[in-house]
Every structure is written in C-alpha cells, then in structure tokens.
Amino acid sequence: MAEYKLLKKDGNAKRAEFHTVHGVIQTPVFMNVGTAAAIKGAVSTEDLEQIKTQVELSNTYHLHVRPGDDLIYEMGGLHKFMSWNKPILTDSGGFQVFSLAGLRKIKEEGVYFNSHIDGRKIFMGPEESMQIQSNLASTIAMAFDECPSSVADHTYVQNSVDRTTRWLERCKTEMNRLNGLERTINKEQLLFGINQGAVYEDIRIDHAKRISEMELDGYAVGGLAVGETHEEMYHILDVTVPHLPENKPTYLMGVGTPANILEAVDRGVDFFDCVYPTRNGRHGHVYTNQGKINLFNQKYAKDARPIEEGCQCPTCRRYSRAYIRHLLKAKEMLGMRLTVLHNLYFYNTMMEEIRDAIDAGRYQSYKEEKLYRMAQGPQE
Amino acid sequence: MAEYKLLKKDGNAKRAEFHTVHGVIQTPVFMNVGTAAAIKGAVSTEDLEQIKTQVELSNTYHLHVRPGDDLIYEMGGLHKFMSWNKPILTDSGGFQVFSLAGLRKIKEEGVYFNSHIDGRKIFMGPEESMQIQSNLASTIAMAFDECPSSVADHTYVQNSVDRTTRWLERCKTEMNRLNGLERTINKEQLLFGINQGAVYEDIRIDHAKRISEMELDGYAVGGLAVGETHEEMYHILDVTVPHLPENKPTYLMGVGTPANILEAVDRGVDFFDCVYPTRNGRHGHVYTNQGKINLFNQKYAKDARPIEEGCQCPTCRRYSRAYIRHLLKAKEMLGMRLTVLHNLYFYNTMMEEIRDAIDAGRYQSYKEEKLYRMAQGPQE
Numbered sequence: 001m002a003e004y005k006l007l008k009k010d011g012n013a014k015r016a017e018f019h020t021v022h023g024v025i026q027t028p029v030f031m032n033v034g035t036a037a038a039i040k041g042a043v044s045t046e047d048l049e050q051i052k053t054q055v056e057l058s059n060t061y062h063l064h065v066r067p068g069d070d071l072i073y074e075m076g077g078l079h080k081f082m083s084w085n086k087p088i089l090t091d092s093g094g095f096q097v098f099s100l101a102g103l104r105k106i107k108e109e110g111v112y113f114n115s116h117i118d119g120r121k122i123f124m125g126p127e128e129s130m131q132i133q134s135n136l137a138s139t140i141a142m143a144f145d146e147c148p149s150s151v152a153d154h155t156y157v158q159n160s161v162d163r164t165t166r167w168l169e170r171c172k173t174e175m176n177r178l179n180g181l182e183r184t185i186n187k188e189q190l191l192f193g194i195n196q197g198a199v200y201e202d203i204r205i206d207h208a209k210r211i212s213e214m215e216l217d218g219y220a221v222g223g224l225a226v227g228e229t230h231e232e233m234y235h236i237l238d239v240t241v242p243h244l245p246e247n248k249p250t251y252l253m254g255v256g257t258p259a260n261i262l263e264a265v266d267r268g269v270d271f272f273d274c275v276y277p278t279r280n281g282r283h284g285h286v287y288t289n290q291g292k293i294n295l296f297n298q299k300y301a302k303d304a305r306p307i308e309e310g311c312q313c314p315t316c317r318r319y320s321r322a323y324i325r326h327l328l329k330a331k332e333m334l335g336m337r338l339t340v341l342h343n344l345y346f347y348n349t350m351m352e353e354i355r356d357a358i359d360a361g362r363y364q365s366y367k368e369e370k371l372y373r374m375a376q377g378p379q380e
Numbered sequence: 381m382a383e384y385k386l387l388k389k390d391g392n393a394k395r396a397e398f399h400t401v402h403g404v405i406q407t408p409v410f411m412n413v414g415t416a417a418a419i420k421g422a423v424s425t426e427d428l429e430q431i432k433t434q435v436e437l438s439n440t441y442h443l444h445v446r447p448g449d450d451l452i453y454e455m456g457g458l459h460k461f462m463s464w465n466k467p468i469l470t471d472s473g474g475f476q477v478f479s480l481a482g483l484r485k486i487k488e489e490g491v492y493f494n495s496h497i498d499g500r501k502i503f504m505g506p507e508e509s510m511q512i513q514s515n516l517a518s519t520i521a522m523a524f525d526e527c528p529s530s531v532a533d534h535t536y537v538q539n540s541v542d543r544t545t546r547w548l549e550r551c552k553t554e555m556n557r558l559n560g561l562e563r564t565i566n567k568e569q570l571l572f573g574i575n576q577g578a579v580y581e582d583i584r585i586d587h588a589k590r591i592s593e594m595e596l597d598g599y600a601v602g603g604l605a606v607g608e609t610h611e612e613m614y615h616i617l618d619v620t621v622p623h624l625p626e627n628k629p630t631y632l633m634g635v636g637t638p639a640n641i642l643e644a645v646d647r648g649v650d651f652f653d654c655v656y657p658t659r660n661g662r663h664g665h666v667y668t669n670q671g672k673i674n675l676f677n678q679k680y681a682k683d684a685r686p687i688e689e690g691c692q693c694p695t696c697r698r699y700s701r702a703y704i705r706h707l708l709k710a711k712e713m714l715g716m717r718l719t720v721l722h723n724l725y726f727y728n729t730m731m732e733e734i735r736d737a738i739d740a741g742r743y744q745s746y747k748e749e750k751l752y753r754m755a756q757g758p759q760e
C-alpha cells in the first residue's frame with residue numbers, strides 16, 4: 001500500500017512523496033511532536049491544520065501509561081481519539097523507557113522497568129511495542145530498539161546493536177501478524193527500522209546494511225543528538241545514509257535545529273522530528289529568518305511588530321511581540337500557545353522551502369543563504 | 381454617542397441594544413473575563429470570535445501593575461494591544477485593591493496599598509482609576525468605588541457609600557476632562573456608576589436614587605455575590621433595580637451561575653460578568669443543559685460523546701469527553717482550553733436564548749424550563 005515516490009535528487013538531497021493510508025506526505029518533512037496525543041501549549045489539531053502540519057508524532061510510552069493504549073484502541077485509535085485525519089507516527093517507546101523510566105533491566109526478551117507516573121512494573125519488548133502501536137493505530141510504527149549512550153564502549157554498542165537487530169526481526173514478524181488480525185484498526189500500519197551504533201562507523205555501516213535487507217517501509221537513524229558534537233553527527237550521516245535504501249524514507253530521529261535539518265537534508269535525510277520548536281516556544285524563544293529571539297528580553301516590551309514581519313502564521317497575522325511578551329511574563333497560557341504556533345509554522349515553512357529548492361535544483365544555494373541569514377542575528 | 385435602545389420588556393426583563401464606538405452590544409449580555417488582557421486557558425481573541433463573545437472584560441488593577449497602562453497606551457490601547465475590535469469593559473481596579481492587595485489604607489482621597497506582584501506602594505483614587513482606564517482606552521470604564529464586606533455594619537456601609545458617591549462625582553469630572561484631551565485614544569469612553577450598600581435596603585435604594593440623577597452611561601449593582609445568600613441577592617435586586625434608570629444598561633457585577641443570571645434578568649439586569657465558566661472549565665467542570673459535569677469523573681474515560689450533544693462550539697464539534705478528560709489528567713493545556721471554550725460558548729449561547737425568549741415574550745416559560753432542565757442533572 002505505502003509507496004515512496006522519489007521525485008527528484010539534488011546532490012544527495014531527496015525530494016519525495018510518501019503515500020500512506022492517511023494521505024500523502026511531501027518530503028522532506030518535519031513531524032510535529034504531540035507527546036501525549038496533544039502538542040504542548042494548548043495547540044489543537046484544528047490549529048495544526050492552520051500551520052502546515054503534515055505528520056503528528058505521538059509517544060508510545062506516554063500513551064501506554066496514560067490513558068492506556070487499550071483505551072485508545074476502544075476509542076477507535078489515535079486518529080479518532082485526537083481528531084486528526086492525516087498521518088501519525090508513533091515511536092517505539094524504547095527511547096522513553098531508557099531515558100524516563102526508573103529502575104530498568106535489559107534482557108534478550110525486552111526491558112523491565114517502572115512507570116515514571118506511578119512506579120508500577122512494566123515489561124516492554126518488541127512484541128509489546130508493536131501491540132501497543134497497533135492499538136494506537138498510527139500510520140507509521142517505529143521498531144523497538146535500544147539507544148546506547150553516546151559514550152558507551154565499542155563492545156557494549158556492538159552487543160546492543162546485535163540485539164536491536166534481533167528485536168527488529170521480531171518487530172517485523174509481530175507487525176505482520178497484527179496487521180492480519182480482524183480486530184486491528186489500521187491493517188496497513190507501516191514499520192520503520194532504526195539504525196544504531198553510537199559514533200562507531202563500522203557498527204553503523206554494518207547495521208545499516210543488515211537492516212536494509214529486511215524490506216521495511218522506511219529507515220531511521222537513531223541514537224544521534226544525544227551528546228555527540230554536530231560534526232560527529234554529520235559524519236555518521238555521511239557514512240551511514242548511503243547504506244540505507246534510497247527508495248525508502250530516511251528519518252533522522254529527534255533532530256534538531258534548523259541548521260541540523262538543512263545539513264541532514266543535504267545528506268539524504270527526509271523525515272525529521274524534534275521538540276525544539278515547541279519547547280523553545282514555551283520558554284519564549286522564537287525562530288526568525290535572522291535567528292532565534294528571546295521574547296522575555298526587555299527590548300521587545302513595546303515592540304508592535306509581529307515575531308517575524310511577513311510571517312503568515314496565526315500568531316504573526318494578528319499579535320505583536322509586545323503582547324506576547326506580556327502574556328509570557330504574566331504566565332498566561334495564551335503566550336505559550338502563540339509562540340508554539342509560530343515556531344511550528346516556522347519549521348513547517350522551512351521544510352516547504354527546502355522542498356521547493358530541491359524541486360528547482362537549487363538546494364545548495366538555498367541552504368547556504370538560509371544558514372547565512374540565520375547566523376546574522378536579528379537586525380534591530 | 382452611546383445609545384441604549386430598549387427594544388422590548390417582558391415582565392421586568394429588558395431586551396436592548398447598546399450602541400458604542402466599538403459596535404453594538406445586544407443585551408442581555410454576558411461579558412467574558414480576560415483578566416490580564418487574555419482569557420485564561422490559552423483562549424485567543426481569534427477564538428473569541430468563534431464563541432459568540434460580544435464584550436471582553438479586563439481588569440484595570442492587573443493591567444496597571446503588569447504590563448502597565450502607560451505601556452498599553454503607547455501600544456495604542458487595549459483593543460490594539462490584544463487585537464480585539466469589539467467592546468471592552470474595564471473594571472475600576474477598586475475590587476482588586478480591596479481583595480488582592482496587601483496592606484491598604486482607605487482615605488477620602490483614595491486607597492494606599494501594596495502591589496500583589498512586587499509589593500511596591502501604589503495609590504489609587506477616582507482620578508487615578510479614570511486615568512488608567514483612559515490609557516487602556518476601553519469602551520466602558522467603571523467608577524472607582526469601595527465594595528464593603530457583606531457583614532459590615534450599617535454605619536460603616538453608610539459612610540463607605542457616601543464616600544463612593546463623592547468618588548463617583550470625581551470620576552465623572554475626571555472622565556469628562558480626559559475625554560476632552562487631544563492625547564486620549566478613546567474620546568468616547570463611557571462611564572458606568574456602581575450602586576453599593578451591602579445588604580441594607582435603605583442604603584441601596586437611597587444610593588440608587590442619588591447616582592441615577594448623575595446622567596451616567598450605565599449603572600451597575602456591585603458588592604453582591606460576596607458572601608450573602610442567593611435570596612438576599614435577589615431581594616436586593618428586587619428593591620434596588622427599580623430605582624435605577626430603565627433606559628440605561630443595568631449591570632450586575634461578578635454574577636454568576638446560570639440560575640443567578642436567569643433570575644437577575646427577570647429583575648431587569650442586562651449586563652453580566654463572572655469568572656465561573658473560565659475557572660470551572662480549567663478545573664474540568666463543564667456546563668450542559670442538564671447541569672454541570674466533572675470531566676475528571678472516571679465514567680467519562682471512554683465516553684466518545686462531545687461535552688454536550690448538539691453543541692456547536694469549537695470543542696464539541698470535534699472532541700470527545702474521553703479525549704478532553706485524558707488531556708486534563710495529563711495536565712495538557714489543551715484540555716483547559718477546550719473546556720473554557722465550551723463553557724464560554726454555553727454562557728454566550730444562553731444569553732442568546734434569553735434575548736430570543738424576551739423578543740418572543742416568553743421569558744417566564746423559557747426561564748422555568750431552563751432552570752428545571754439544569755436541575756435534573758445529566759442523564760446517563
């Protein structure tokens with residue numbers, strides 16, 4: 001069912017359409033993160049339709065512990081539950097198990113851990129992750145993997161990645177089984193595998209080759225932006241992405257700044273997600289084409305301009321920096337909502353520009369100009 | 381400029397149009413409270429346009445201490461600052477001075493108190509209140525008054541009300557002066573006087589007569605819903621409202637429940653404001669025509685219905701009780717926004733029904749049926 005149409009290459013940058021049961025995704029795409037089935041900052045799915053959002057990303061671990069994937073299944077799946085009819089990607093839950101949960105034990109069968117909400121014991125392995133994501137009925141499910149620390153040694157990472165490969169086989173088998181069940185809401189749920197290997201080239205490349213043979217619906221590069229430098233990250237992409245299938249989506253998980261995205265697109269990545277635009281927005285940090293500005297700064301107290309002149313987002317079409325600054329200082333939730341709306345619109349619009357630039361075969365000059373402008377800082 | 385057109389009376393219930401420089405207000409009207417130039421719950425002025433809001437009410441005291449009325453004046457007034465072009469009413473600041481501020485001293489000239497934000501000393505008297513409200517450039521300014529405690533003795537209340545009358549004269553003089561200044565943003569700012577007198581009939585009636593002679597743009601009944609019983613409140617309205625001009629707006633400040641509003645309309649009141657719909661919404665309490673329900677209740681966990689079947693608000697058109705309950709439990713701000721939107725829509729729609737009922741000369745039967753239905757409780 002899913003079909004990835006590679007429309008154009010410009011250098012290594014890929015421009016594609018990914019056809020899913022919930023609609024077509026134009027790539028490169030930035031997925032907007034709504035952890036607990038909602039974008040933080042009181043942003044509704046109705047709002048998302050105003051800010052060019054193509055894919056919403058929800059977190060399996062969070063939804064498993066609250067309200068429970070069984071409840072969401074009973075409510076007809078995540079699309080119906082949150083009232084969003086475009087594509088949804090769910091992560092595997094693995095990353096949160098490793099970063100949020102308290103005591104945990106990794107075994108061949110999976111991970112034993114305690115809920116960060118109420119401390120109750122939970123087990124999650126490849127089959128459980130697939131079952132939960134099948135209950136959520138997202139468009140794209142992510143494979144259950146371990147994301148080793150960026151400073152783990154070679155032996156640890158090799159063993160971890162070998163296990164992740166075995167887990168991926170189990171994920172694929174379980175996903176096939178689930179998609180064949182009568183009870184399943186989305187019988188065309190897609191599975192993306194995840195490349196790991198920390199900063200070890202040899203492990204990354206070997207793993208990329210092995211998972212590429214598995215004929216999955218897409219491939220992610222995981223375990224980056226977890227402490228290594230930007231240069232290390234770009235280097236890993238340089239050596240790894242060429243070993244992932246070009247005719248499948250290439251997803252760089254949890255990345256990143258506008259500059260990170262521009263560089264990664266140049267290395268063949270076309271799916272992204274990151275909490276930066278939402279988290280920064282909630283703290284008053286907003287993106288402009290001349291770099292980020294902090295609306296808490298006193299100099300914006302009487303600034304009647306929108307966050308960015310010419311921006312067509314719901315915030316900039318109507319509200320001033322002065323007003324938003326006041327809201328943020330008065331701790332009025334509306335302040336966060338307005339900054340998050342602008343920041344997501346900024347990211348989503350940058351992806352649109354990226355697609356246009358690749359279409360026109362001018363990605364290099366676009367990227368360089370965009371990076372240059374953003375590095376200048378606001379002119380005022 | 382302002383013109384109050386009494387369109388119809390049904391018993392004592394008044395149906396009118398109040399023409400202001402910012403548009404026509406259809407009364408009876410419920411004003412939506414946005415304390416710090418924003419409705420709490422991340423509700424934007426764009427949202428207000430979707431939920432039948434006619435008048436936004438902001439609090440002078442809050443805006444005076446943050447961001448400062450001088451800043452809002454420089455930004456072109458409250459309408460421009462918050463991007464809302466329909467009527468705005470500002471209170472006098474008096475109520476907050478008496479309820480929020482720390483140490484305070486009431487003198488003939490006004491009140492000395494400490495800011496609740498940073499403790500700095502502030503003086504506010506009738507002239508200062510008018511100057512601040514003139515800076516805010518609201519459509520309707522409220523007179524500066526003292527709201528005595530509902531248990532204050534007769535002598536205290538008599539003295540307080542006498543001073544409030546002297547303050548009202550000063551407010552009127554100062555407002556006239558301000559409206560004549562070149563610098564003033566809204567030179568047609570209106571002034572409503574406020575009737576006080578706690579639960580003492582004689583003081584209420586005498587005060588109502590005295591202020592009615594002052595030819596103000598409207599008259600409020602203040603100092604109710606501050607601890608007295610509903611019956612005491614209705615009785616004070618019964619004896620006081622007949623002594624206020626029928627051909628002017630009659631505003632019952634800070635009231636109240638849907639039942640309070642239905643009863644007060646029946647006694648000739650046609651302007652209302654209250655924090656209940658916003659505050660209750662933020663706590664998961666939502667209004668329906670069968671009474672209030674608490675979305676935190678376990679029985680709504682898998683309830684796919686909207687808050688109220690048939691409700692055309694932005695929340696009910698799209699989201700289920702189950703989803704909103706999940707958001708509230710997960711402390712996602714969106715939960716509060718969706719409940720506040722519904723609750724304000726519920727109040728604004730009830731006012732529309734009230735106007736239709738008076739227009740049709742069937743207010744009594746409408747009121748009785750509405751009260752009866754709401755007292756039944758949800759059927760489930």
Ligand SMILES: [Zn+2]
Pocket residue numbers: 307308311312313314315316317342345
């Ligand atoms: Zn914008």
Ligand SMILES: [Zn+2]
Pocket residue numbers: 687688691692693694695696697722725
């Ligand atoms: Zn509703």
